[in-house]
Amino acid sequence: MAELAACKAEYFPQLLTFGAEGLQQGCRLVEDREFGKSSLLRAAGTLVDFLVEYRRHTNIGTAVAANQIGIEQSLVAIAPPGDSFEAEAVLVACNLRLADTRGSHISAESCMSSKTEMVAVVRAHEIIAPYQTLDGQPAAFEEIGRAADRIQHEFAHTLGITCLQEAIPGSLRLLALDGDPLTQMTQVAEEYDRLYTPQLITPS
Numbered sequence: 237m238a239e240l241a242a243c244k245a246e247y248f249p250q251l252l253t254f255g256a257e258g259l260q261q262g263c264r265l266v267e268d269r270e271f272g273k274s275s276l277l278r279a280a281g282t283l284v285d286f287l288v289e290y291r292r293h294t295n296i297g298t299a300v301a302a303n304q305i306g307i308e309q310s311l312v313a314i315a316p317p318g319d320s321f322e323a324e325a326v327l328v329a330c331n332l333r334l335a336d337t338r339g340s341h342i343s344a345e346s347c348m349s350s351k352t353e354m355v356a357v358v359r360a361h362e363i364i365a366p367y368q369t370l371d372g373q374p375a376a377f378e379e380i381g382r383a384a385d386r387i388q389h390e391f392a393h394t395l396g397i398t399c400l401q402e403a404i405p406g407s408l409r410l411l412a413l414d415g416d417p418l419t420q421m422t423q424v425a426e427e428y429d430r431l432y433t434p435q436l437i438t439p440s
């Protein structure tokens with residue numbers, strides 16, 4: 237963790253952390269006239285490059301929202317599943333929103349913008365989340381479980397909301413600076429599993 241904190245400070249000074257004003261400002265919607273234009277593509281490229289580099293340096297991080305690194309438009313970069321990825325494989329979603337949800341469950345979450353914080357959040361179990369591609373075409377994520385959590389976490393960022401603000405009261409845990417972050421995160425997630433009964437509510 238100490239290494240992670242030092243790594244963030246050295247390589248990613250543009251990354252805003254919890255409490256920063258910019259994180260609490262929602263992203264502005266991409267306007268019709270911006271789609272396909274070089275300024276939007278440049279912003280998207282900056283976000284993708286950030287995610288690729290962050291993953292390369294830290295071995296964690298699968299998605300990032302634009303306002304986490306000071307980009308104003310509503311953009312979210314999502315990496316494919318797996319250990320490593322190239323910039324070409326990262327999807328950028330514009331104007332992401334939640335259209336439909338089913339059920340709910342407890343999600344154990346941390347954030348690139350956290351320092352050592354980890355929290356439990358109630359998330360929808362299944363989601364449909366429409367977005368627009370960089371050239372303005374309509375598209376949508378249809379996700380379930382962890383994959384749905386990730387989309388909801390990033391969507392909240394675009395509204396200026398962090399998982400810390402969405403946390404179940406009393407669920408905040410601080411990871412130790414001298415431990416391996418992934419091991420600790422797994423342990424905290426197991427603790428949440430014992431503490432909170434997942435409520436999977438599927439409407440008939």
Ligand SMILES: [Zn+2]
Binds near residue numbers: 346349393
């Ligand atoms: Zn986050």
